[in-house]
Amino acid sequence: MSGVVSTARAPSAGRYANLGCGASLIPFDIGHADYVALSDPASAFWALVRKDKLADTLTDSALMAGYRAKADDFARELHALRFELKPSAVYVNPTERCNLNCTYCYIPEGMRRSGQHMSTDRLVEALGRLKSYFSTVMPEGRKPRVIFHGAEPLMNQAALFSAIDTFKDEYVFGVQTNATLLDEEAIEFLSARNVSIGLSLDGPLAETTDATRLTFGGKSVHDKVLRAMESLRGYSAWSVIATCTEKNLDQLVPLVDLFHAHEVPTCMLNAVRCTLPGARTVRPDDEALAHAFIAALERTHALYRETGRKMVVANFANILLAILAPTARRLMCDISPCGGGRAFFALAPDGGLFPCSEFIGLDAFRGGNLFTDRIEDVLESEAFRTVTGRDVDRIDPCKGCAIRHFCGSPCPAEAHEMNGGMDRVGAFCGFYEEQTRYAFRLIADGKANDFLWDGWDAEDGGVETSFDFVLP
Amino acid sequence: MPSTDIKQQAAKIAVSGAATTAVCGAEAKPAIIATRKRCEAEGVGLSHYVLMDRKAVR
Ligand SMILES: C[S@@+](CC[C@H](N)C(=O)[O-])C[C@H]1O[C@@H](n2cnc3c(N)ncnc32)[C@H](O)[C@@H]1O
Ligand code: SF4
Ligand code: SF4
Numbered sequence: 240m241s242g243v244v245s246t247a248r249a250p251s252a253g254r255y256a257n258l259g260c261g262a263s264l265i266p267f268d269i270g271h272a273d274y275v276a277l278s279d280p281a282s283a284f285w286a287l288v289r290k291d292k293l294a295d296t297l298t299d300s301a302l303m304a305g306y307r308a309k310a311d312d313f314a315r316e317l318h319a320l321r322f323e324l325k326p327s328a329v330y331v332n333p334t335e336r337c338n339l340n341c342t343y344c345y346i347p348e349g350m351r352r353s354g355q356h357m358s359t360d361r362l363v364e365a366l367g368r369l370k371s372y373f374s375t376v377m378p379e380g381r382k383p384r385v386i387f388h389g390a391e392p393l394m395n396q397a398a399l400f401s402a403i404d405t406f407k408d409e410y411v412f413g414v415q416t417n418a419t420l421l422d423e424e425a426i427e428f429l430s431a432r433n434v435s436i437g438l439s440l441d442g443p444l445a446e447t448t449d450a451t452r453l454t455f456g457g458k459s460v461h462d463k464v465l466r467a468m469e470s471l472r473g474y475s476a477w478s479v480i481a482t483c484t485e486k487n488l489d490q491l492v493p494l495v496d497l498f499h500a501h502e503v504p505t506c507m508l509n510a511v512r513c514t515l516p517g518a519r520t521v522r523p524d525d526e527a528l529a530h531a532f533i534a535a536l537e538r539t540h541a542l543y544r545e546t547g548r549k550m551v552v553a554n555f556a557n558i559l560l561a562i563l564a565p566t567a568r569r570l571m572c573d574i575s576p577c578g579g580g581r582a583f584f585a586l587a588p589d590g591g592l593f594p595c596s597e598f599i600g601l602d603a604f605r606g607g608n609l610f611t612d613r614i615e616d617v618l619e620s621e622a623f624r625t626v627t628g629r630d631v632d633r634i635d636p637c638k639g640c641a642i643r644h645f646c647g648s649p650c651p652a653e654a655h656e657m658n659g660g661m662d663r664v665g666a667f668c669g670f671y672e673e674q675t676r677y678a679f680r681l682i683a684d685g686k687a688n689d690f691l692w693d694g695w696d697a698e699d700g701g702v703e704t705s706f707d708f709v710l711p
Numbered sequence: 712m713p714s715t716d717i718k719q720q721a722a723k724i725a726v727s728g729a730a731t732t733a734v735c736g737a738e739a740k741p742a743i744i745a746t747r748k749r750c751e752a753e754g755v756g757l758s759h760y761v762l763m764d765r766k767a768v769r
Contacts, residue, residue, distance in 0.1 A: 413760060
């Protein structure tokens, strides 16, 4: 489990890097003028080393001694994060239907066009069953999360709102919506109950959004989303997701400008997931994506410098967290096994339980039914185990990759559907390489905190320092 | 320089929220930077939903 084994238990003293029981420290280029990185993937330990000091560092240095003392702790911490979590959230699809027909959607078109709603009674019953389950696994003082997701959850607004009111004290709620049905009344209802609200928009101008997100009748929804964004200005718990495809790469910088001007607190710039064939038609090239993505990140930084107001790009912030504080990561796609089926799971409108919403269109991954099966058994089902058993340490070429526990080789659904199996690499290896290298460059230049939430590492928020080594 | 007491040799710098940590000349740059923090693991987000607030669940 660990990169270093103590002398009491092993024939090697573990004193020398890359020998015997010593740490396996892999050097890699981060594209920085002055630094290279070293990492021991077994514990996600890393160090940035000035290029003229690399040889000194790899000999019996203070860093090596410091790491030897901590290696087992770090490896245990990573192991717990990767294998010992219990679910504390559920993504609930209250309807199969949607009023849009986005090119890349991972919910099959047939479902979205003519699928079923969950009745109010059924939804309330579902949340009641889930509550009973969570009461057996949630730590004292923490509430489970329910995130209404889809398809388009607001197409079943009556059931949704009724469920939120019934369980307002039991869960922390969120809703992800295309915003076309998010009128003033809905915003008032949700914000009065502290429900986090996520929207989706792919471009700064209608022509870009329209390239991927239109109604079934081919109508633009861009202006409607902008109106909802205007109404949400000032609310603390909202966000916008942009899905990055070959259709909008050249628009990511102006898109970030638009989000910042609308005072979006947090956004995501997600690479399109290529689970279903439709998404693959707009798949961007890794290198072009990395280039556009980093340009957009740099733009958020310039805006922060100019205005003093941060807009965090959550998916990138999560890579920084994976490096700086592995247990503080919020998104569980970029870790292996991913969070699907172990940190959270998904509920379909017919009661079907899936490891993640990404699998809802893939019947082979239905692990059971909330209304007839025990959740504990579903978590152990073959369908769930296939996903929770996908381990980056056993995938080629990831198993030898120095950044594999910052990347995680996401996502299992894409690996399975597009690349031919759970033991295959994820969809955007090159993009992850570049994101991680950029994250390390920011750390080297002392800028990482500019890309993270203020107070992310506050001690009164339960974050403590376990290693802090800076050699002048 | 064999030593197990890293604190004697390593000058600690806080990794705190200054918006504009100055980028100094190569000579002034630390030889090694290695930090790690930890907290209770609570991440449940996925790429189709922005989940960031740690405080809300308490
Ligand atoms: C499936 S939608 C459900 C909620 C709502 N209908 C919406 O559009 O926000 C959730 C999020 O996933 C994104 N999404 C859909 N298909 C995707 C794919 N193949 N890859 C990446 N993101 C995708 C959507 O753009 C949206 O931001
Ligand atoms: S609005 Fe959301 S659920 Fe509907 S097609 Fe678009 S991404 Fe899919
Ligand atoms: S997908 Fe690429 S970057 Fe990620 S772990 Fe695998 S080899 Fe490394």
